[in-house]
Structure formats: structure tokens, C-alpha cells
Amino acid sequence: xxxxxxxxxxxxxxxxxxxxxxxxxxxxxxxxxxxxxxxxxxxxxxxxxxxxxxxxxxxxxxxxxxxxxxxxxxxxxxxxxxxxxxxxxxxxxxxxxxxxxxxxxxxxxxxxxxxxxxxxxxxxxxxxxxxxxxxxxxxxxxxxxxxxxxxxxxxxxxxxxxxxxxxxxxxxxxxxxxxxxxxxxxxxxxxxxxxxxxxxxxxxxxxxxxxxxxxxxxxxxxxxxxxxxxxxxxxxxxxxxxxxxxxxxxxxxxxxxxxx
Amino acid sequence: xxxxxxxxxxxxxxxxxxxxxxxxxxxxxxxxxxxxxxxxxxxxxxxxxxxxxxxxxxxxxxxxxxxxxxxxxxxxxxxxxxxxxxxxxxxxxxxxxxxxxxxxxxxxxxxxxxxxxxxxxxxxxxxxxxxxxxxxxxxxxxxxxxxxxxxxxxxxxxxxxxxxxxxxxxxxxxxxxxxxxxxxxxxxxx
Numbered sequence: 001x002x003x004x005x006x007x008x009x010x011x012x013x014x015x016x017x018x019x020x021x022x023x024x025x026x027x028x029x030x031x032x033x034x035x036x037x038x039x040x041x042x043x044x045x046x047x048x049x050x051x052x053x054x055x056x057x058x059x060x061x062x063x064x065x066x067x068x069x070x071x072x073x074x075x076x077x078x079x080x081x082x083x084x085x086x087x088x089x090x091x092x093x094x095x096x097x098x099x100x101x102x103x104x105x106x107x108x109x110x111x112x113x114x115x116x117x118x119x120x121x122x123x124x125x126x127x128x129x130x131x132x133x134x135x136x137x138x139x140x141x142x143x144x145x146x147x148x149x150x151x152x153x154x155x156x157x158x159x160x161x162x163x164x165x166x167x168x169x170x171x172x173x174x175x176x177x178x179x180x181x182x183x184x185x186x187x188x189x190x191x192x193x194x195x196x197x198x199x200x201x202x203x204x205x206x207x208x209x210x211x212x213x214x215x216x217x218x219x220x221x222x223x224x225x226x227x228x229x230x231x232x233x234x235x236x237x238x239x240x241x242x243x244x245x246x247x248x249x250x251x252x253x254x255x256x257x258x259x260x
Numbered sequence: 261x262x263x264x265x266x267x268x269x270x271x272x273x274x275x276x277x278x279x280x281x282x283x284x285x286x287x288x289x290x291x292x293x294x295x296x297x298x299x300x301x302x303x304x305x306x307x308x309x310x311x312x313x314x315x316x317x318x319x320x321x322x323x324x325x326x327x328x329x330x331x332x333x334x335x336x337x338x339x340x341x342x343x344x345x346x347x348x349x350x351x352x353x354x355x356x357x358x359x360x361x362x363x364x365x366x367x368x369x370x371x372x373x374x375x376x377x378x379x380x381x382x383x384x385x386x387x388x389x390x391x392x393x394x395x396x397x398x399x400x401x402x403x404x405x406x407x408x409x410x411x412x413x414x415x416x417x418x419x420x421x422x423x424x425x426x427x428x429x430x431x432x433x434x435x436x437x438x439x440x441x442x443x444x445x446x447x448x449x450x
Contacts, residue, residue: 001446001449001450003442003446006442006445006446006449007414007442009391009394009395009449010395010410010414010415010445011414011415012391012392012395013301013305013392013395013396013399013411013415014301014415015392016300016301016304016305016392017297017300017301018296018297018300018301018304018313018314018317022300022314023296023297026296026314026317026318027289027292027293027296029318030288030289030292030318030321030322030325031285031289033322034285034288034325035285
């Protein structure tokens, strides 16, 4: 047997996992024992970040050191594996906010949308990971609230974006819209209203983007070939979903012409 | 970028350890959430009882808490320290249990059955169960140090350096022993 074959066999043992029942009950027993044992502050809630706030100056300094030493892109990459509820998740968000602050006007809207999409990816991961229902709901709430803040003033920032950036933004917001629709099927009813609010914000952002793109299309005689290619690529559907989006765009175009 | 992921990992664990030493139960719970599944897996590969594996895995964390809060012991690597405790508990377990109880029991099969339930097709279930049983039984037949090396390196993704720190041995020694461990396991399976 080759070593590679043996290692693959060994790696099958990764499937040995404890039951979720044991994981949760053992956790609770440990917490109860710790509280019983000494003058400890009780673990009130997994998402009680009070203790993190005590650490915040230390964590912020650490984040700044990482940013200055490693640069914005490397810093974000270093913490990108964190998930809502994880220890380094607030550090991840802090570094993202710093990156957003130092981004150029042209790339700010793209970055906002990229960060919102990152939250959506986290939401997708939360729905399939083996958290308890309570943990899932709490983490989902946090992520949805973050998506809202990421897209907060997107309409203002996208005014400064160039045409090829706009095409990228449009494609990303479409993807966000699609993923949120899929997520609606699996999230708990407690957070469905919040998700609906976010869907509305994304839909409004999409409409504004389309309006800007339509303007670019109308001015396409003066546009560079890059602009034209970017916009044409957006309007050339390759899937049913993109075709539906094009139909919506066509309706908007027709309405614009009728309104003139 | 390995340098940045290592920096992040070290920073995170040092902060957590700092908080655990101050008696912060939430930091400790974070540690539990991160590593309890791996610790359970480590123990259950080495002993043949699901129930005892669960008990020992819980005991690892309780001992960790006690050690960190009661002694001034310098702990460079919290994850490594958890595994050291797990190893010691398994050694004690074997010392206390009579030999007759250490054969493959129904409980061991239950561990494999739980995993197989994830697969919907019966033929996939059968193959998975058989492969896992084969590897697990083979692991039980190599010496404990070899079991540890294989689990740490191939299942828990410890680097040679990290394993050397846990075992307090030179990296080259660990490299050679890992190679021997694979060879020993291969000869059992074949």
C-alpha cells in the first residue's frame, strides 16, 4: 500500500465526532462546575461581549500592529476564517472597517458590497454548520445586522464608482440577492423579518445600480471600450437568473424611455 | 500566508490563555468550543468505549482549568497542553482498567455506526463502516506514541514543530518517529 493511500485511510478517522447532545451537555456541566467551584463571573451568554470589551484596547492595538506590519489585504486575510460568535470576529470587523476607511472613493462601494457578500457567505455557513438552534439564531441575527450596516450608505458611495467597478458591484449585489433568497428557506422564523429588511435594501441598491448603468449605456457613444465591455457583459445573460435580471432591466429601460 | 495565520493563531491563543488564567469562564468555554471535538476524537481512537471517551474528554477540560488557575506553570501552547492532559488521562485509564475490558466492545462499533448514519446509501454505509473499523483497529495495535503522532499530524494538522513542543523532543526525532509510525500502521493493515 502506498503512503498516500494509507494517509487517505487515516484521514477517514476525521469523521469520528462526538454527538451534539454530548457536546452541549458537557459544555453546560463544565460551566456549572466552574461557577460552583470559585468566585467566577457566570457565563451569561455566548454572545456577551462584555469581557471582549475589556480586552478591546489590547485587541485594537494588536489589529493595528497587524495592519501596519502586514498591510490591509494581508490583515483581512489573516482573520477571514473567523465566524460570528468567534473570538476574533470583532477583530475581523475592525480591520474591515479600517480597510473601508482607507479605500479610495472609486473602490469604496465595491468594498462595501464585497464585505456584505462576505457576511452572506458567513450566513450560508451558519445555516449548514452544526450549531444548536439557539446559537444559529443568535449568529444569524448578528450577521444580518452587519449586512445592513455594510450596505448602509451604498447609494451615496456608488456615485463615485467607475463603470467597470459598477458592473462588478452589480454582479455582486445580484449574487447577494440570490443567496439571501436561498437563505430564507433555512433560517428560523425569528430572523425572517430582519432578512426581509435586508432584501429590501439590496433590491433598492440593485435598482440604483441599474439606473446608473442605464445612464452609462445611454452615454455609451462617449464610453471607453472597457466601460462598454463591462456593461455589455452585465447585459449578456448566461443563466436563467441573469435572464430574469435582464428582463427586469429591460422593463426599467422601457419605463425610462416612456418617462422622457 | 503561513506567517500571518501563525501570528493570528498565536495571538488568539495567548489572549485566551491570559483570560482563562484570570478566571474568565467565557474564554475557557471558547477553548472548549474550539477543541472539544478534536480531543474527543483523539481519546476515542485510543480507547474502545464511547461512554468513557466522553467522560475523559470532559475531564480534560476540567483538568486544564484547574492546572491553569492553580499553578504558575508556563504554558506555551494551550492546545498542546490539552492534548498532554488527554494523553495522561488515557495512560491512567489503561492502568486502571482490567485487560479483559480493553477488547473491541459494542461501544466502539457504536462510534462507527453514528458516523455511518450520515450516509444515506446502504452500500456507502457498509464500506465506510468497514474502512473506519479497519483503520481504528489497526491504530489500536500500534504503540501509543505512534498513535499520538499519526493523530496529531494527519488528523489534527499539527506541524512537526508543534508536535516536538508537546513531546519536548527535537524536530528531527519527531520526523523519524512519524515515519516509523506510518510504517508500523501499514504493516498492521497489510
